[in-house]
Amino acid sequence: MAQKDIDNKISAEAYFVTQQHGTEPAFSGDLNDNKEPGDYLCVCCGVKLFDHNSKYDSGSGWPSFWEPNDEEAVAYNDDYEIGYLRKEVHCSQCSAHLGHVFDDGPQPTGLRYCINSVALDFVPEEKE
Numbered sequence: 001m002a003q004k005d006i007d008n009k010i011s012a013e014a015y016f017v018t019q020q021h022g023t024e025p026a027f028s029g030d031l032n033d034n035k036e037p038g039d040y041l042c043v044c045c046g047v048k049l050f051d052h053n054s055k056y057d058s059g060s061g062w063p064s065f066w067e068p069n070d071e072e073a074v075a076y077n078d079d080y081e082i083g084y085l086r087k088e089v090h091c092s093q094c095s096a097h098l099g100h101v102f103d104d105g106p107q108p109t110g111l112r113y114c115i116n117s118v119a120l121d122f123v124p125e126e127k128e
């Protein structure tokens with residue numbers, strides 16, 4: 001997606017996080033406490049990144065998942081920004097920065113995808 005399209009489509013907060021590797025304040029995101037069934041999409045390109053089935057309450061203040069919707073949906077970079085290694089997570093389709101992944105999550109993966117709420121677009125499941 002062209003830079004100009006992203007500027008027009010997403011909020012200033014989402015731009016800061018996804019395009020400038022920012023982090024939203026803990027407990028600030030609308031989706032942190034969201035427990036509704038539905039899909040979590042990339043706010044920039046709309047690809048499905050996470051599913052409500054893998055969302056859990058980590059207590060960190062950011063939406064947390066123990067696995068991505070699809071291994072191909074996300075990609076990783078080594079991030080030494082704050083002095084030690086963290087694994088940065090971004091959208092594999094449009095490279096939007098999403099958050100970080102840590103290895104203190106629940107089973108079965110043991111992973112904690114710590115994702116900025118503003119980087120996600122939530123689409124509630126259709127009610128029958």
Ligand SMILES: [Zn+2]
Pocket residue numbers: 042043044045046047091092093094095096
């Ligand atoms: Zn994307």
